[in-house]
Amino acid sequence: MAWHQISVITNENMAPKLADFFSNLGAVSVTYMDAEDEPVYEPAIGETKIWSNTQVIALFELDDDPELIKTRVLGKFKQDDLQCWLHEEVADQEWERAWMDYYKPMKFADKLWVCPTDQEQVEPGTVCLTLDPGLAFGTGTHPTTALCLEWLASHDLTGKTVIDYGCGSGILAVAAILLGAKVAHAVDIDPQAITATQSNALKNNVQDKINCYLPEQFAPFQADIVLANILAKPLIDMSEQICALVVPDGQLVLSGILQEQAGSVINAYQLYVNFNPLAQQEDWIRLDGVKRR
Numbered sequence: 001m002a003w004h005q006i007s008v009i010t011n012e013n014m015a016p017k018l019a020d021f022f023s024n025l026g027a028v029s030v031t032y033m034d035a036e037d038e039p040v041y042e043p044a045i046g047e048t049k050i051w052s053n054t055q056v057i058a059l060f061e062l063d064d065d066p067e068l069i070k071t072r073v074l075g076k077f078k079q080d081d082l083q084c085w086l087h088e089e090v091a092d093q094e095w096e097r098a099w100m101d102y103y104k105p106m107k108f109a110d111k112l113w114v115c116p117t118d119q120e121q122v123e124p125g126t127v128c129l130t131l132d133p134g135l136a137f138g139t140g141t142h143p144t145t146a147l148c149l150e151w152l153a154s155h156d157l158t159g160k161t162v163i164d165y166g167c168g169s170g171i172l173a174v175a176a177i178l179l180g181a182k183v184a185h186a187v188d189i190d191p192q193a194i195t196a197t198q199s200n201a202l203k204n205n206v207q208d209k210i211n212c213y214l215p216e217q218f219a220p221f222q223a224d225i226v227l228a229n230i231l232a233k234p235l236i237d238m239s240e241q242i243c244a245l246v247v248p249d250g251q252l253v254l255s256g257i258l259q260e261q262a263g264s265v266i267n268a269y270q271l272y273v274n275f276n277p278l279a280q281q282e283d284w285i286r287l288d289g290v291k292r293r
Helices: 015-024 066-076 095-102 143-152 172-180 190-205 232-239 239-243 259-269
Strands: 001-012 029-034 053-061 081-091 106-108 112-115 126-129 161-165 183-187 210-213 224-230 245-260 273-275 279-281 286-289
Touching: 001 015, 015 029, 015 053, 015 066, 029 095, 029 286, 053 126, 066 106, 066 286, 106 143, 112 172, 112 190, 126 172, 143 224, 143 245, 143 279, 143 286, 161 172, 172 210, 172 224, 172 239, 183 190, 190 210, 232 239, 232 245, 239 245, 245 259, 259 273, 259 286
Parallel strands: 112 126, 161 183, 161 224, 183 210, 224 245
Antiparallel strands: 001 053, 001 081, 029 053, 106 112, 245 286, 273 286, 279 286
């Protein structure tokens, strides 16, 4: 099946209105893309931040008339607010398979493989975590997750208790168990993350060692290792809460932090944690250290 794809660049104020209008005209999907390589970081709770110049892309069925759609859009919005109007027909494809063509086995610290289904690696002295793209963030391809996986694969986790705070796909909790941890507790505000974590635990046969919670279900306790791969602002806001989850002399691993945010996060935790030198991948950094007695 093929589709009419219509894209147009507009400003951040007009983009949501244009997207809604495309939907009202029968678009089967509408997405936003950055038109100028402008980063957008950390929206507030309930806020959707988009780019100053945003490309709005709408897909319509072939029975729809792209010229009529354009006429209606131009009748609704000022032409000066709409730039680079583009119409093309695009072929349908198996999007999950297309992603799998991009997602390849990854190795961390010569000890941990993260692989899509049917590409599992068997190598002496390593463990393999099977994970496919799904409902929640976390496949190991993003630097924030990769930095945490590298830390896990570089440490002796034998018999440790782990809290994965903001678990996403559950990749860190699953990796910890495969690397020898006794039990992992996965917490996330998103019910889809809980579903994804349970699914990935089952896929890797570690479901009996991973407990999943929404925040209201989680009774805080202290663990040997606490991982929090979220974002700088919630890390700062919850610094006391997160540190309280770590046993004295336990390990704390923080990620989801941009290089320029590192100082603020360190300041929020320095009363509680002795940090090691930061680790960096691209623009992202990881902070890890030992909780003071």
